[in-house]
Amino acid sequence: MGYIIGEEAKDLLRDVKEFCEKEVKEQIKEYDVSGEWPRPIYEQAQEMQLHMMDVPEEYGGLGLDHITQAALVEQMAWADAGFAVTMNGNGLALKPVLISGNEEQKKKCSEMIVNGGYGAFALTEPDAGCDASNGKTTAVREGDEYVLNGRKCFITNASVADFFVVTAMTDKTKGTKGMSAFLVYKGTPGLSVGNHENKMGVRTSTTSDLVLDEVRIPAENLLGEEGTGFVTAMKTLDLARIWCAVIGVGVAKRCIDEAAAYARQRVQFGAPIGKNQAIQFKMADMEIRTEASRQLIVHALTLADKGLPFSKESAEAKCFAGDSVMQTSIDAVQILGGYGYSREYPVEKLMRDAKIFQIFEGTNEIQRMVVGRSVIGKI
Amino acid sequence: MNILVCVKQVPDDFAKVHLGENGKPALEGIDKVVNAFDTYAVEMAVRLCENHGGRVVVATIGAEEEVRPSMVQMIAVGANQAYIFAPNTADGDESSVAAGLAELVKKTEETIGESFDLIMCGKESTDEISSQVGAMLAEKLNLSFVSSVIDVKPAEAGLCVKQETEEGSASYEVSCPAVVTVAKPEYDPRYPNLKSKMAARKAVIPYLSDALTPVQPAVRCMNYQEPAKREAGVKIQEKNAVDAVARAIALMADDKVL
Ligand SMILES: Cc1cc2nc3c(=O)[nH]c(=O)nc-3n(C[C@H](O)[C@H](O)[C@H](O)COP(=O)(O)OP(=O)(O)OC[C@H]3O[C@@H](n4cnc5c(N)ncnc54)[C@H](O)[C@@H]3O)c2cc1C
Numbered sequence: 001m002g003y004i005i006g007e008e009a010k011d012l013l014r015d016v017k018e019f020c021e022k023e024v025k026e027q028i029k030e031y032d033v034s035g036e037w038p039r040p041i042y043e044q045a046q047e048m049q050l051h052m053m054d055v056p057e058e059y060g061g062l063g064l065d066h067i068t069q070a071a072l073v074e075q076m077a078w079a080d081a082g083f084a085v086t087m088n089g090n091g092l093a094l095k096p097v098l099i100s101g102n103e104e105q106k107k108k109c110s111e112m113i114v115n116g117g118y119g120a121f122a123l124t125e126p127d128a129g130c131d132a133s134n135g136k137t138t139a140v141r142e143g144d145e146y147v148l149n150g151r152k153c154f155i156t157n158a159s160v161a162d163f164f165v166v167t168a169m170t171d172k173t174k175g176t177k178g179m180s181a182f183l184v185y186k187g188t189p190g191l192s193v194g195n196h197e198n199k200m201g202v203r204t205s206t207t208s209d210l211v212l213d214e215v216r217i218p219a220e221n222l223l224g225e226e227g228t229g230f231v232t233a234m235k236t237l238d239l240a241r242i243w244c245a246v247i248g249v250g251v252a253k254r255c256i257d258e259a260a261a262y263a264r265q266r267v268q269f270g271a272p273i274g275k276n277q278a279i280q281f282k283m284a285d286m287e288i289r290t291e292a293s294r295q296l297i298v299h300a301l302t303l304a305d306k307g308l309p310f311s312k313e314s315a316e317a318k319c320f321a322g323d324s325v326m327q328t329s330i331d332a333v334q335i336l337g338g339y340g341y342s343r344e345y346p347v348e349k350l351m352r353d354a355k356i357f358q359i360f361e362g363t364n365e366i367q368r369m370v371v372g373r374s375v376i377g378k379i
Numbered sequence: 380m381n382i383l384v385c386v387k388q389v390p391d392d393f394a395k396v397h398l399g400e401n402g403k404p405a406l407e408g409i410d411k412v413v414n415a416f417d418t419y420a421v422e423m424a425v426r427l428c429e430n431h432g433g434r435v436v437v438a439t440i441g442a443e444e445e446v447r448p449s450m451v452q453m454i455a456v457g458a459n460q461a462y463i464f465a466p467n468t469a470d471g472d473e474s475s476v477a478a479g480l481a482e483l484v485k486k487t488e489e490t491i492g493e494s495f496d497l498i499m500c501g502k503e504s505t506d507e508i509s510s511q512v513g514a515m516l517a518e519k520l521n522l523s524f525v526s527s528v529i530d531v532k533p534a535e536a537g538l539c540v541k542q543e544t545e546e547g548s549a550s551y552e553v554s555c556p557a558v559v560t561v562a563k564p565e566y567d568p569r570y571p572n573l574k575s576k577m578a579a580r581k582a583v584i585p586y587l588s589d590a591l592t593p594v595q596p597a598v599r600c601m602n603y604q605e606p607a608k609r610e611a612g613v614k615i616q617e618k619n620a621v622d623a624v625a626r627a628i629a630l631m632a633d634d635k636v637l
Contacts, residue, residue, distance in 0.1 A: 010582060011448075012573055015571055047569075048573065049572040049573045050573070064573070
């Protein structure tokens with residue numbers, strides 16, 4: 001049934017749907033093949049303000065409630081997961097600033113996004129994936145500056161970002177309490193974007209290494225206090241995971257729509273395949289999983305909106321939605337049979353896109369660790 | 380420059396419309412949209428005002444609740460003000476619609492206290508496709524008129540308008556006030572952004588319930604007919620392409636198509 005939204009939200013959703021159907025859904029196919037970043041489509045999406053849904057109203061944002069936002073982001077992901085990941089990347093980068101930044105930092109980064117810029121959140125490193133605390137990037141205070149050195153990897157939007165939130169160790173002896181978060185702006189000497197990933201899915205989202213070689217930034221670019229970087233990053237991911245789940249649901253919904261349309265018209269043994277219970281049950285499971293994912297999302301968002309703890313619930317939503325969309329995309333390919341396996345039809349892309357939702361913003365193993373530990377409690 | 384764009388709400392032209400039991404087009408469940416050519420006119424008007432100053436007023440004839448979403452949409456894409464006029468006729472023909480619009484122009488001018496320099500209509504509406512209303516409106520207002528306009532710029536004597544022709548285009552200078560009908564320009568109409576849409580939803584859109592004089596249409600539609608269903612045709616079932624093409628050519632030769 002989807003999200004329960006009001007008249008205004010329905011109106012906005014109609015516009016976004018029209019845009020996605022007319023300007024994104026078909027156009028994105030060639031970019032998926034080439035791996036080129038679909039700049040013209042993103043520029044149009046920016047004109048519609050689809051890139052700034054996380055900017056608070058007081059900094060020029062839209063003031064949408066979170067359920068409305070979820071409905072719109074789901075629609076964007078329905079058209080193309082990489083498109084939604086790209087637009088959502090701004091939200092991912094802005095969250096740590098809103099969580100730990102000062103007024104000026106919040107204003108500056110929000111304005112950059114509102115004016116058509118991009119942000120990137122750089123936590124992952126070659127040796128620090130799931131174990132994010134194992135970062136080797138360092139930040140050394142020298143007078144009024146910090147000097148950053150290190151290499152980040154798999155950074156969404158790195159090649160187009162105007163600002164980066166970078167985590168770095170300010171005191172290696174203190175473990176996670178020695179990690180700090182910094183704002184680094186595009187064009188800072190020593191900052192460069194390295195290897196671009198040639199990915200299996202979400203190919204319309206750009207993912208790259210970020211290299212920091214003697215990058216000098218003013219000390220005021222520190223986000224919050226020294227040593228709070230890990231907590232900032234974890235709080236960021238708690239929130240961001242819900243949006244990751246929302247995007248996954250959009251992909252799942254597309255799988256359902258494509259598979260249902262095919263099941264209605266593909267005739268075998270003299271009848272549409274959708275008349276077979278085996279197909280109906282598969283479609284039912286696809287729908288049940290997807291609706292359950294949505295409701296886990298709504299629950300996590302409601303808790304977050306009420307200021308209640310929601311780390312466990314956001315991990316549940318992300319994990320369940322990620323596993324669900326993966327299975328649902330496999331089912332969609334199965335329902336389309338050989339045509340599902342062909343690049344002529346849209347579902348093989350959906351299956352490639354779906355996999356990422358079990359990996360980024362904390363693998364689903366990590367999500368299960370969060371949930372499991374929370375359930376068992378301190379031992 | 381003051382511009383009025385006359386806007387019509389039509390059934391979504393992507394939807395297939397069939398006749399209902401009463402013999403009229405069954406429109407229930409079909410989305411209502413702004414006539415595509417009217418959206419081009421609004422975009423052209425908004426661009427003209429963005430580049431050279433002015434304001435864009437949109438107006439429509441229809442039932443308030445039914446057409447309000449379309450007017451909201453036009454405000455969201457740049458129109459400054461919208462008015463809805465209650466219909467002057469049921470099932471009106473082109474002439475009575477044009478008479479209503481002529482009155483609408485005058486009443487809108489009275490309401491805003493200024494006159495329009497340019498009145499724009501779509502070159503046709505995607506439901507009726509008669510292409511008559513704009514020209515009749517110009518006639519009733521006794522104003523200069525150019526059809527199928529794809530570009531408009533200010534000029535010394537008024538406006539320089541580019542008209543789409545069979546072979547290319549022709550440019551004209553027209554004095555203001557003028558009426559033009561608009562064809563598909565090179566650009567596409569913009570999508571409303573989220574903020575402008577939210578603001579537009581709050582816009583006050585006056586409904587003028589008895590501003591137009593009732594008119595008896597001189598032309599009345601008696602009934603509609605759907606196009607004849609395509610006949611079964613011939614299936615070419617040859618296994619390979621060469622044989623299939625040969626068979627198709629033979630069939631066409633038999634029927635003297637070739
Ligand atoms: C397309 C894409 C976009 C991304 N965008 C960003 C971004 O914008 N910013 C950013 O900072 N990062 C980003 N990432 C990085 C992403 O978050 C990491 O890839 C992810 O956290 C996993 O890290 P890893 O790849 O090093 O895997 P590893 O940590 O090496 O894990 C390998 C496998 O081991 C499992 N595993 C590891 N530890 C345990 C354990 N203790 N118990 C059980 N299983 C375990 C993992 O679940 C996984 O299955 C992105 C990645 C991709 C692919």
